Amino acid sequence: MHFAAAIVAAAAETEHHGNPMLASLPFGIIAAVTFGLLAAVTASYRNVSNRRPDKVEAHAEHETGHGH
Template identity: 55%
Template sequence: MLSTILAETEHEAAPMIAEPWVFALIAAVIFVVLAIVTWSYRDVANRHSDKVSSHDAGHGGHH
C-alpha cells in the first residue's frame, strides 16, 4: 500500500498548455485593451452639452 501511495505522489498533474509568463502576458494585454476602451469613453457626457441644454430648456430642466 505504501508503494501505491508513493507512486501516486510522483504522478505529474495535467501539463500546462503554455509557460506561466505567457498567461501573465495575455492578462496584461487584456488589461491594457480594456483600459484603452475605458479611456476612449472619457468625457462622453460633455460632448453633446448643446443638445442637453436645449432639451432641458424645453422641458423645464427637471429630471
C-alpha cells in the same frame, strides 16, 4: 508495505519537472493586455458629452431654467 509501495509509485508518476509559474505566465500576460485594452476603450469615452455643443447648451438651459 504494499500500500506504501503504491504511494511511492504514484508519487513517482506525478513528479513534474519545470516551472509551473513560468508555464502559467502567458495567461497572466493575456489577462493584463485584455484589461489594458478594455481600460483604454473605457477611457476613450471620457468627457464625450462636452464634445457636443448642442448638448452643452441644452444642459445649461435646463440648469438655469431659461434660454439664451
